[in-house]
Amino acid sequence: MLGQWPDKAIERLSLYRRLLANLAAERVKFIYSHELAQKAGRTAAQVRRDMMILGFSGSPTKGYEVARLIEAIGGFLDAGGLQEIALVGVGNLGRAILSYFAGRRPNLSITAAFDSDPAKVDRVIHGCPCHRMEELASLVAVKSINTAIVAVPAGEAQAVADALVGAGVCGLLNFAPVRLRVPGAVFVENVDLTTSLEKVAFFARRQLLRQE
Amino acid sequence: MLGQWPDKAIERLSLYRRLLANLAAERVKFIYSHELAQKAGRTAAQVRRDMMILGFSGSPTKGYEVARLIEAIGGFLDAGGLQEIALVGVGNLGRAILSYFAGRRPNLSITAAFDSDPAKVDRVIHGCPCHRMEELASLVAVKSINTAIVAVPAGEAQAVADALVGAGVCGLLNFAPVRLRVPGAVFVENVDLTTSLEKVAFFARRQLLRQE
DNA sequence: ATCAAACTGTGAACGGATTCACAGCGTGAA
DNA sequence: TTCACGCTGTGAATCCGTTCACAGTTTGAT
Numbered sequence: 388m389l390g391q392w393p394d395k396a397i398e399r400l401s402l403y404r405r406l407l408a409n410l411a412a413e414r415v416k417f418i419y420s421h422e423l424a425q426k427a428g429r430t431a432a433q434v435r436r437d438m439m440i441l442g443f444s445g446s447p448t449k450g451y452e453v454a455r456l457i458e459a460i461g462g463f464l465d466a467g468g469l470q471e472i473a474l475v476g477v478g479n480l481g482r483a484i485l486s487y488f489a490g491r492r493p494n495l496s497i498t499a500a501f502d503s504d505p506a507k508v509d510r511v512i513h514g515c516p517c518h519r520m521e522e523l524a525s526l527v528a529v530k531s532i533n534t535a536i537v538a539v540p541a542g543e544a545q546a547v548a549d550a551l552v553g554a555g556v557c558g559l560l561n562f563a564p565v566r567l568r569v570p571g572a573v574f575v576e577n578v579d580l581t582t583s584l585e586k587v588a589f590f591a592r593r594q595l596l597r598q599e
Numbered sequence: 600m601l602g603q604w605p606d607k608a609i610e611r612l613s614l615y616r617r618l619l620a621n622l623a624a625e626r627v628k629f630i631y632s633h634e635l636a637q638k639a640g641r642t643a644a645q646v647r648r649d650m651m652i653l654g655f656s657g658s659p660t661k662g663y664e665v666a667r668l669i670e671a672i673g674g675f676l677d678a679g680g681l682q683e684i685a686l687v688g689v690g691n692l693g694r695a696i697l698s699y700f701a702g703r704r705p706n707l708s709i710t711a712a713f714d715s716d717p718a719k720v721d722r723v724i725h726g727c728p729c730h731r732m733e734e735l736a737s738l739v740a741v742k743s744i745n746t747a748i749v750a751v752p753a754g755e756a757q758a759v760a761d762a763l764v765g766a767g768v769c770g771l772l773n774f775a776p777v778r779l780r781v782p783g784a785v786f787v788e789n790v791d792l793t794t795s796l797e798k799v800a801f802f803a804r805r806q807l808l809r810q811e
Numbered sequence: 812a813t814c815a816a817a818c819t820g821t822g823a824a825c826g827g828a829t830t831c832a833c834a835g836c837g838t839g840a841a
Numbered sequence: 842t843t844c845a846c847g848c849t850g851t852g853a854a855t856c857c858g859t860t861c862a863c864a865g866t867t868t869g870a871t
Contacts, residue, residue: 591770
């Protein structure tokens, strides 16, 4: 709970939780570090280290208690209650994101969408109401939303980010292929599909060369 | 061109190229490492180091020549010619991916989609023909596709990955919230939207606490 | 009651990516 | 022609995440 939190560790905790939820559904009560590691594609030492920073203990003979561990990760990752999230840009990608998250995580819910296209506003898309861009600042402030998803074209991303930050958002998940300029207190996670695909294509090609 | 290629460096090169393309469109001819670094959100030393592993030289007085650098990165990242890519899963996310990449990178093109839903097969979606799953193995092999995108539900992802790898694919971009089990020679890049969002929400919350 | 086995918890070692710091260089000004 | 400046290129130092390796612990068997 203390110290500096490496974001890699947060990612792993999130993954562990999903894996553990599957196990819990299968009535698995305990799991060893090496078992969880295998499912997560990590080493056992890594898992134990993560448990350590979480402050979670297991039994040397039984391993970690699944139910308690899920709870511990939840208590750490989740907000006190529901954390509302805003989505800006309801194009193809934005709609896919809405449907992807619709009702997935109970504590994390996209409750406001925004788009500049008049054809989209005042409609409910995948369970989420879409508002006019002009309402962004006030609505985000009123709902005290602190996390937002940016799914607009590259050219509009910086302006959208500025508006969101101005309205009090301090965490951005950015899908636009642009590096957003934000104050240091704002956390930005970039999901860059073009780069990801180019990377995979690059390594796939290299694997081919290696095999020949 | 030689040695082990850290995938982080590949990501940066991909980003640099896009930033440089924008600059080229603005008729910028030369750029200094600190300028490119600023646009990419990196340090100048990092940029110079990347140029070094690329084997690209700049002038101490003018910086790097934009056009030549774009070409150097392209010669490195891109295949000889067109690299065809397969997409499996044409749900909301799959369609968004199709539209996202439609005609974006000339050398990287999604030319075959697959889905198990009969309502989707034999249609052309965002310019890409959608085939039956049964055709996957043969079509991937015939086109000698080596890179594929997995955008199916978690439960089907492993089976799809097995089929793709069996057909000769050795690079996977995986959107399913599952760790795929693949042979060591296959490169997998995971895009885990749930984890990304949880991470942003976590840090956003923490920023709030810090400010108070 | 004692022992063996297999795990956890963690200080220390490791390794790779990033940053530092400076030598070397090309250019424009005097 | 010479000098001063500000950049590049890069060996060395640093930093940080990961892995190693082992002491400590709990349990079941004898």
